[in-house]
Amino acid sequence: MTGSDRIVLMGAPGSPYTRKMLALLRYRRIPYAFLTRAMAAERQLPQAKVPLLPTFYLPDATGTLGPVTDSSPLIRRLETMFAGRSAIPTDPALAFLDMLIEDYADEWLTKPMFHYRWAHAADAERSAAVLPFYRGLSRPDAEVQADGRAFAARQIGRLKFVGSNDVTGPIIEASYRRLLALLDAHLTAMPFVLGGRPAACDFALFGQLTQLAAFDPTPMELTLATHPRIHAWTAIAEDLSGLEPVDGDWLASAAVPGTLLALLGEIGRTYVPVMQANLAAVQAGASVVEAEVDGAKWQQQPFPYQAKCVRWLREAFAGLDAGHRRILEPLLADSGCLRLIAP
Numbered sequence: 001m002t003g004s005d006r007i008v009l010m011g012a013p014g015s016p017y018t019r020k021m022l023a024l025l026r027y028r029r030i031p032y033a034f035l036t037r038a039m040a041a042e043r044q045l046p047q048a049k050v051p052l053l054p055t056f057y058l059p060d061a062t063g064t065l066g067p068v069t070d071s072s073p074l075i076r077r078l079e080t081m082f083a084g085r086s087a088i089p090t091d092p093a094l095a096f097l098d099m100l101i102e103d104y105a106d107e108w109l110t111k112p113m114f115h116y117r118w119a120h121a122a123d124a125e126r127s128a129a130v131l132p133f134y135r136g137l138s139r140p141d142a143e144v145q146a147d148g149r150a151f152a153a154r155q156i157g158r159l160k161f162v163g164s165n166d167v168t169g170p171i172i173e174a175s176y177r178r179l180l181a182l183l184d185a186h187l188t189a190m191p192f193v194l195g196g197r198p199a200a201c202d203f204a205l206f207g208q209l210t211q212l213a214a215f216d217p218t219p220m221e222l223t224l225a226t227h228p229r230i231h232a233w234t235a236i237a238e239d240l241s242g243l244e245p246v247d248g249d250w251l252a253s254a255a256v257p258g259t260l261l262a263l264l265g266e267i268g269r270t271y272v273p274v275m276q277a278n279l280a281a282v283q284a285g286a287s288v289v290e291a292e293v294d295g296a297k298w299q300q301q302p303f304p305y306q307a308k309c310v311r312w313l314r315e316a317f318a319g320l321d322a323g324h325r326r327i328l329e330p331l332l333a334d335s336g337c338l339r340l341i342a343p
Contacts, residue, residue, distance in 0.1 A: 011054035020207030196249030268336025
């Protein structure tokens with residue numbers, strides 16, 4: 001924060017997590033100042049140890065501003081810093097579902113986002129042409145074009161790290177098509193995932209959809225052709241500062257609708273087996289994650305951070321009282337998610 005009491009963050013429009021957090025700040029009516037990388041460099045702001053986007057600049061115990069990353073913990077930290085318009089459900093069982101769906105969006109839906117962007121020529125060309133400008137609009141064209149070519153080559157080479165290859169590509173794309181259908185069906189009954197007001201999981205889904213449904217040509221064309229409601233929802237979720245939520249807008253955790261159960265089933269079908277296998281690989285010190293998704297072999301590089309995400313989910317579930325666990329256990333068991341939370 002600065003002397004003007006605005007949260008300062010650095011990010012880029014092509015970053016799903018930047019868009020996630022900007023939309024959350026707008027909804028919660030938290031004053032902020034958004035900086036591009038070039039603006040942050042001009043101010044000589046410090047880099048995070050791992051330079052992720054977005055990077056927030058928040059005070060430490062001594063009041064010194066320092067770089068802070070990782071969107072999910074940041075959402076919870078902002079809840080302690082600013083009152084009102086919470087993005088975390090008041091019902092602990094519903095709050096756990098929010099955490100699970102948010103992690104699915106952050107850690108699984110980023111796979112179709114990255115895959116579509118760099119495995120399809122038209123999408124890679126658009127990203128190579130546009131994304132380098134986020135580092136400076138007035139840079140010479142030749143410099144931007146060279147950066148775009150180098151960036152695209154690097155990102156295409158990293159497809160294997162998120163599990164995208166000739167075998168898994170169709171699985172990733174099918175999972176996105178199913179998500180479109182499931183989310184579309186759910187949004188016919190209520191405007192957000194957990195009721196009449198947005199939760200952290202909505203902003204996580206929104207962040208990925210800003211790229212999939214509204215920027216990259218292949219998934220955007222698919223979204224518009226099959227489920228235009230999702231394209232429209234993404235546009236509306238960009239700025240929910242005018243929404244006036246009340247506590248009664250949350251779903252009752254004991255009466256979860258079938259459309260939300262279906263979304264949990266999709267999470268159990270894709271995200272759960274890969275996250276389970278990743279945790280096992282990290283614990284074993286393996287060099288490759290191997291799983292089975294939709295009957296096909298899945299391979300990717302292990303991600304220690306994703307193993308940490310599973311541990312956080314397990315800790316959150318274990319911290320619930322017996323009554324809330326009793327509500328959740330049949331939902332998670334039927335959807336295939338319980339084996340990740342309580343193996």
